[in-house]
Amino acid sequence: MDGLTEAKLRVLAGERSFERGLGYVDAVSGVEVGDGWVRASVRGTERYEVELRLGGRGRPAGTCDCPYGQEGNFCKHLVALGLTVIAQEADLPRQRESARDRARGLDTWLSGLSREELLTLVRDEIAEDRQLRRRLELRAASARGDLAGIRPRIRELLDVGPFAQYGYVDYPDARAYADQAVQAVSAIRSLTAVGRASAAMALAREAIGLLAGVVESVDDSDGWLGQIGADLADAHHDACRAARPDPEELASWLVAHALDDAADLTDIDPLDYEELLGEQGLIALRRYATEAWTANRTGWAEKHLMQRLAKSGRDIDTVIAVHAADLAPNGHTHLLIARELDAAARPAEALEWAERGICETEDLATVDTALVGHLTDRYTKAGRLTDAVTLRRGHFAASRTLLTYQQLRAAARAAACWPPERENALDLLRADAGRVFVDALLDDKDVDATWQAAGEYGAHDGQWLTLADLSRPTRPADALAVYHRLAARLTRETGNHAYEQLVSLLVSIRDCHRHLGTPDDFTTYVSELRTTQKRKRNLVRLMDEYGL
Incomplete structure (x- = not known):
């Protein structure tokens, strides 16, 4: 899998899961390779199904049905599969091609079956696979334009109950719920395709309301429900274009939707329906929006809608009136x-x-x-x-x-x-009598006044350092005292950041001694510092780089 490395696996899983995953490499079996994904079984306490894939930005991700993986974690089983993939990297193109060959072979076989043979095959499969049967039943109802058969099925598809534990759909189950909800969108689109656009429009609105009602109960970290909401909005718009609903009724629904929480899910812009609304509908749209805003002048949604409509009509006075009301x-x-x-x-x-x-x-x-x-x-x-x-x-x-x-x-x-x-x-x-006084003097570069103020009112280390940097050419002895104090504190710290700060101070200390004409004193100081800090190898190396 392109872009997969042990370093990425270690970051994704964390040190503990990565180390534990090393012991499960031999438990990986049944590896299947596709375009951008690898699936396998990993034998742990039980046999777990694992899928590893690349995200949209090339970041590896995966799912596993072990308890830890079901909580949304990148588990040890995923690490084991990832390590297996890395080990087999040279063979991945062959495995991908093999998977494509199997898919082509299946398609060729299916294409060669007679109508009766295909019907027998499908009937056998739906007899054993309940979910497949229900998906096909929905497609059949959609093809017939059977609204009575479709409506209850869409309600079932958007019901989070089967996926929710304690009333909430956790991350591992969110994808499965989203996959099911996609079927509802397809059914609505099918109604428009078979000439039942008015029914599709009504069902799209109902589905939007149902989805908006459960979105807070789903961990939608990957944005699946947001995409489904956008797809439902598109399905509604397509149905409206085909059905040509009453402009007044459409305007009423658009305003009601814009003021509802579901608006965040679909991002429907009423002005996208301008062509369908026509002049009569746009007048109604503005009337309904004005009525809603008049009833709640401080509501964010009401204000936003009013301003959106007013700006589109270049009605600056209405825009100002909406602002001025709150x-x-x-x-x-x-x-x-x-x-x-x-x-x-x-x-x-x-x-x-x-x-x-x-x-x-x-x-x-x-x-x-x-x-x-x-x-x-x-x-x-x-x-x-x-x-x-x-x-x-x-x-x-x-x-x-x-x-x-x-x-x-x-x-x-x-x-x-x-x-x-x-x-x-x-x-x-x-x-x-605060430190802003010192900051102001520093900003004015009034060095003498800043020394007096810092001594009288106090200053923090950053201010003292800035003052010392400004004072080196004119007051090197004063600056040197500040640098020595700050350096003494840093000598008690470890870590590259502290070493870099200390070396920067040493360069400034050297400059002060140059201004004072006392280079020998600096040589003695650095020599003593090297002796006391000799165990800090990174510090010594950095001092060498700067010639200290």
């Missing part, structure tokens, strides 16, 4: 409205809504920062630089972070008033 307290909705108005070339109204968003946010510390950025950008483009600074100043005062400090600095520099703004901003941060 304004977020942090100005986010005001920003959405402003962007819609900007896109509609209505800049004055857009600016008004953005400013309202700032004014109506009670605490600027909680404001949507994108709104502040949007309004600042508009002020700047309009040449209102003082207003931009005022906005950034207010946001910084409410939320004193390094980011809001940087944003205030950018606005104030554009307005040529940064020095006085900086003093006021630093006064606020100094009053907080």
